Amino acid sequence: MTDLLIIPIIKMLVIFGVCLFFVAYTTWIERKALGHFQLRYGPMRVGYHGLLQPLADAVKNFFKEEVVPDNADRAVFLMAPVISISFAVMLLAVIPFGPAMTIFGKRIDLYLANPSIGILFILGLATIGSYGTILGGWSSGNKYGYMGGLRASAMIISYELSLAFAVLSIIMVTGSFSLVDMVAAQQHFWDWNIFREPVAFLVFMISGIAELNRTPFDMPEAESELCCGYNIEYSSMKFSLFFLAEYTHLFVFASLVTTLFLGGWHGPVLPGLVWFFVKTFAVIFVCIWIRATIPRLRYDKVMKLEWKFLLPVALANVIATGVVVALLG
Amino acid sequence: MLAVYLPILYMIILALLFGAGTVFLSHLLGPARPFKVKTQSYECGIPSEGAHYAQTPVKFYVTALLFLVFDLECVFLYPWAVYYRRLGAFGLAEMLIFLLILVVSYVYVWKKGALEWD
Numbered sequence: 006m007t008d009l010l011i012i013p014i015i016k017m018l019v020i021f022g023v024c025l026f027f028v029a030y031t032t033w034i035e036r037k038a039l040g041h042f043q044l045r046y047g048p049m050r051v052g053y054h055g056l057l058q059p060l061a062d063a064v065k066n067f068f069k070e071e072v073v074p075d076n077a078d079r080a081v082f083l084m085a086p087v088i089s090i091s092f093a094v095m096l097l098a099v100i101p102f103g104p105a106m107t108i109f110g111k112r113i114d115l116y117l118a119n120p121s122i123g124i125l126f127i128l129g130l131a132t133i134g135s136y137g138t139i140l141g142g143w144s145s146g147n148k149y150g151y152m153g154g155l156r157a158s159a160m161i162i163s164y165e166l167s168l169a170f171a172v173l174s175i176i177m178v179t180g181s182f183s184l185v186d187m188v189a190a191q192q193h194f195w196d197w198n199i200f201r202e203p204v205a206f207l208v209f210m211i212s213g214i215a216e217l218n219r220t221p222f223d224m225p226e227a228e229s230e231l232c233c234g235y236n237i238e239y240s241s242m243k244f245s246l247f248f249l250a251e252y253t254h255l256f257v258f259a260s261l262v263t264t265l266f267l268g269g270w271h272g273p274v275l276p277g278l279v280w281f282f283v284k285t286f287a288v289i290f291v292c293i294w295i296r297a298t299i300p301r302l303r304y305d306k307v308m309k310l311e312w313k314f315l316l317p318v319a320l321a322n323v324i325a326t327g328v329v330v331a332l333l334g
Numbered sequence: 335m336l337a338v339y340l341p342i343l344y345m346i347i348l349a350l351l352f353g354a355g356t357v358f359l360s361h362l363l364g365p366a367r368p369f370k371v372k373t374q375s376y377e378c379g380i381p382s383e384g385a386h387y388a389q390t391p392v393k394f395y396v397t398a399l400l401f402l403v404f405d406l407e408c409v410f411l412y413p414w415a416v417y418y419r420r421l422g423a424f425g426l427a428e429m430l431i432f433l434l435i436l437v438v439s440y441v442y443v444w445k446k447g448a449l450e451w452d
Contacts, residue, residue: 083357088353089353304451
């Protein structure tokens with residue numbers, strides 16, 4: 006009873022609360038960092054250096070009027086943000102945050118579940134989450150929204166390929182789908198997959214940023230061309246949920262990079278949990294840095310980059326990994 | 335065995351409740367004063383004309399089909415990758431034959447111009 010019901014539910018609530026807190030503050034970090042990149046302060050008014058800004062945004066959005074356009078498909082319109090956020094939150098279930106701890110004499114693993122198909126679970130559900138974007142754009146009854154949703158779907162499924170092939174080479178090195186096994190295989194600094202599979206790391210980073218619809222690949226939003234794209238007709242908390250989902254995906258992506266390539270929770274001196282979050286936020290900061298540095302690409306160039314460059318590179322990397330692993334035995 | 339997946343089920347329930355609950359709560363808390371102009375679709379002030387899904391470039395269908403082909407190959411490679419270390423040189427040869435077929439179709443698609451977007 007305790008092992009099957011109470012402990013998992015407590016763990017789930019803790020993981021959910023802590024991660025949502027970090028996700029909310031990722032929006033603050035992003036706005037603050039972008040502000041300083043552009044030689045301004047970013048949010049300053051609510052709390053010390055705008056520290057209460059995420060809270061203020063949430064409260065404000067709860068009390069805003071929600072407008073449903075006349076020619077929207079009402080049911081799908083309401084469902085899209087729920088799909089977006091739910092399938093993003095579900096991903097938190099399999100991420101290993103740290104080594105096992107002993108609390109009240111009981112051994113507690115710092116992850117909710119360790120299924121033998123961990124990475125497949127994440128790849129599958131992350132793609133279902135993009136249905137939220139597509140359905141949201143389609144059901145708004147708006148030309149910009151439709152265009153944004155369409156571009157998003159084509160881009161997300163395209164970059165899914167190179168992402169999957171990059172993960173494939175990591176699976177070949179590790180020999181397991183389980184994220185916990187992958188972390189266990191990178192115990193020492195020189196064992197980190199970023200050194201064994203540098204090409205896969207670069208492909209994973211680029212396609213991951215594209216999957217997240219972040220600049221330089223923010224095709225579905227493209228403020229200056231599509232007036233915000235798929236979420237153009239959304240208001241109040243439904244609008245916020247899309248953004249929360251986007252940042253949850255960013256958090257999950259950063260923790261995946263940490264788990265697959267940067268040795269997960271392993272590190273000297275500090276406890277594992279601290280190392281995990283240090284690495285995760287370092288990756289998030291790199292994503293923000295890229296957003297502040299590189300302008301948006303043209304749509305045909307985005308597709309060209311994937312189909313004519315990243316996909317063959319990722320395929321060649323899989324073959325090279327196969328040959329090296331076979332030669333080394 | 336299935337007990338491993340039980341926490342995931344809890345998480346799925348929590349996630350769905352969180353999403354639906356937030357939308358419902360903001361529906362309760364927010365005001366609702368719709369009128370004709372407010373609920374029109376937003377198109378920079380000009381009255382909207384025609385259906386929103388009128389024209390869809392055929393390129394998107396081609397991309398979806400190509401994705402299906404390559405993703406299916408990828409799905410077949412995943413179980414092979416897990417067992418690769420145990421398969422050794424035999425596994426490598428099998429994979430090279432399999433990928434050769436993929437590369438042939440890839441070159442064909444490229445030559446046909448299906449990857450062009452302009």
